[in-house]
Amino acid sequence: MSISVRIPPVLRTQTGGAKLVSVDGASLSAVLTALTAAHPDLREQIFEADGTLRRWVNVYVDGADVRHLAGLETPTQDGIEVVILPAMAGGALGSAR
C-alpha cells in the first residue's frame, strides 16, 4: 500500500523540503499517522489536539475533498495521491505583491 502525499509548499519546512512523501496506509487516518510519524513537525499543522483535521487544512484523496468523502476514514487505495492544501494568504500573495 504505497500512497504518495503531496506536501504544500508552505508546509515543506516541516518535511525537510520534501514535496512528495510516500507512506503506507489503507485509510487516510493511517496515511496521515504514518506521515506525521515520519515528520513530527507536521502534526500540529494538520491536526487539532483531539486528532481531527484542522479546519483550514483541506485534504484531497484522488482529487476529492475528504470532507465530502468519509473524512479520516476515507479508504486509500494503492497508488492514489493524497493532497494537503491549507488556506494560504499573505504568503501566497505576499510574494505576489
Added chain:
Amino acid sequence: MTTKLFTEVDAKAAQQLLESPTPPLLIDVREQNEWDAGYLHGATHAPKGMISFTIPNIAPEKSAPILLYCAGGVRSAAAAETLAGLGYTNLTSMAGGINGWSAAGLPVVETTTLTPEQKSRYSRHLLLPGVGADGQTKLLNSRVLMVGAGGLGAPAALYLAAAGVGKLRIIDFDSVEASNLQRQVIHTTDRVGMLKVESAAVQIRALNPDVEVEPINDMLTTENVASLLNGVDLVIDGTDTFEARYALNDAAVKLGIPVVHAGVFRFEGQLTVLAPGRGPCYRCLHPTPPPAEMAPSCGVAGVLGVLPGVIGVLQATEALKMLLRIGEPLIGRLLLWDALEGTFTELTVKRDPHCVACGDGTAKGGAA
C-alpha cells in the same frame, strides 16, 4: 445518377430551417468586409478560402446540419462542395445568398458598433468562433474589478486590457518598488515610487485607449467592498490578506458576482473560479482562515517571476471565458500548477450546503 452533395434552398425555406426545433449551423462564407456590413442572426463567420481549416472547430461533427450562405449563392455552393469533399453529409446552400434574403424582406443583423480601428485591433478575436463581433462588443461593455495591481494583477490587467475589456477598476494601496519589477510587468523602472494604480493606468492607456481605467488607491475593506463591486461583472482576486479575501468573497456572493481566485508561492500556483449560484465560494473551499499564529509565515518567501505571470494570465483567461460565456470555466475545480515539475493537478471543490456565505440557509443558497 449521381448523389447530390448538398441541397439548395431559397431564403424563405432557409428561414424555416432556422426557425425549426433543430436549426442547422448557419455559416457565412463571405469576406471580412462583407460580414462587417451585416450578417444573418446567429451566423458564424468562416470565409470560403479558409473554410477547410476552420470547419473542424466550428462543426466537429460531420453529420451536423449546416446551412451556408454568401452574397449571391455561388460561393456558398462552392463551400458546400468543399465540405462535402471533407466528409460533411448534411449540407444546404442558400440560393440567392444574403442579397436574396434581404430582397425577400427578411432581417439582416446590422454590424456592431465596432469602429474601423477596433475591427483592426481586435481582428484576431473577430475571426474566432465564440468571440466575433458580438463577443468583442460584450468585452468592450464589461467591467472587471482587479483587486491588487501586483504579481497576479499586473499580467491579468495587461491581457484584459489588450483583449478590450472596456472598464478596468483597479484597487491597490502600494507604490511601485524596484523589487516588484521582477514579475509585475505592468510597472516600469522609471515609475518606481509612483502609486501602483497610477502606474498600471499609464500602461493600460498606452496599450489600449479603448479601456477606461478606474484607479483606486485604497485597501479593500468590509466597508468599501460593496461600492467597489458596484456595476462589476467579474473580479480578479489578487488579495494578499485573509481579511480582504473573505470580505471580497462574502460581498461577491451576496451580489452574485464571480471571482477568479488565485495564489502563488515560490514555484507553485493555484487557481479556481468562484461563481455564485453555479459552484462553491471561497468559504466553501476554506470555511475559516488559520489563526494568525498558525498561518504559515511567508512574508519573505520568494517567487519565480514568471509564476504569477502564468497564473495571472490563467486568471485573465478564465475571466474572458466567463465574460464571453464560452468553454468550461474552472468552476468547482481547483487547478494546482507546479512549475518545477511541469504538472497540473486538478482538485474538485464542492459547494458546502452549510456554508455561512452561500449555503442553503443563506439568501443566495437556494440558487445553486
